[in-house]
Amino acid sequence: MRDDGFKKQTDLHTLDQVTETQVNQALDQSIEQLSPEVRRRLNRIRVEAVEAKSGFRPLLQTAGAISFLLVLTLGWQLWPVKESQPLPLFAEELHEDPQLLEDLEFVYWMAEENISEKL
């Protein structure tokens, strides 16, 4: 009798497992048979959910890029352009410094004097 009770319990447990397996298999099959429309909508939902989190960032980057270009363009248009002045001639620079010229003449004169004495 004890064996019968144990066997009955085991049978019931097995039947539970069979039922559970049957239900899960049917549910797995039902997923495989989802309509293309449902699959497409699920795909779109997923993509939108993920993009929604990072969606603000591309928008910010685009806005930043446009703003930068705008500033660059306006700056290029409005920036005053100074007329470039010709560089002063070296002689003119020297001329503005008479002391330097005198010093140079003195050095040259000293050099010539040294050579003359040697000769």
Next chain:
Amino acid sequence: MLSVQVSSQFEPTFVYNENQNIQNTTFRRRALNISIAQFLSQVEKKAFRMAEIATQNEADALDIVQDSMIKLVEKYSDKPAEQWRPLFYKILHSRIMDYFRRRKVYRTLFFWKNSERDDSHFEIQENASNNITPERQVAAENQLRQVSLALKTLPTRQQQCFLLRSWEGLSVKDTASVMGCTEGSVKTHYSRAKQALKNALAISE
């Protein structure tokens, strides 16, 4: 050069040469988005089916899944990847319960309106696979119909408990966390659901 590997547990791992520093938050965020998108692609179909079994309405089920995905990504994407599954199903379960609460309020306020239950769930669905023969399709649809009817007859908590424990394979602890009840309650709901399903399927055969 930076490359991102996504393991089977959806945890992004970063592979880089010794000279690169992985403090770039842009790269980190992109990897996380790829990882959570992969996770959602794994669970979306089951989640839809769970919601549809509960609500018996395809459109409502899609709305519930959408809300759940958005909530997970917005609020919990920074959590460790191993927590995403129980968190997602917790959100999904919460949305399903909200749906029933709203419907109850609606029916209470507009009691004179007939309930417009959508029985499209039991209609033959468009075959998504070209490999299913007509015989297999009919057999599968019959079985699905029987199983759906059996699940539909279950109280919501037993139904959700069975789907989470048995079909999705969540542990007793995670199922209790998702459903907001004790582990003892989960075991009770699960046991009763199995018994009820067994009786319902035995009758239908």
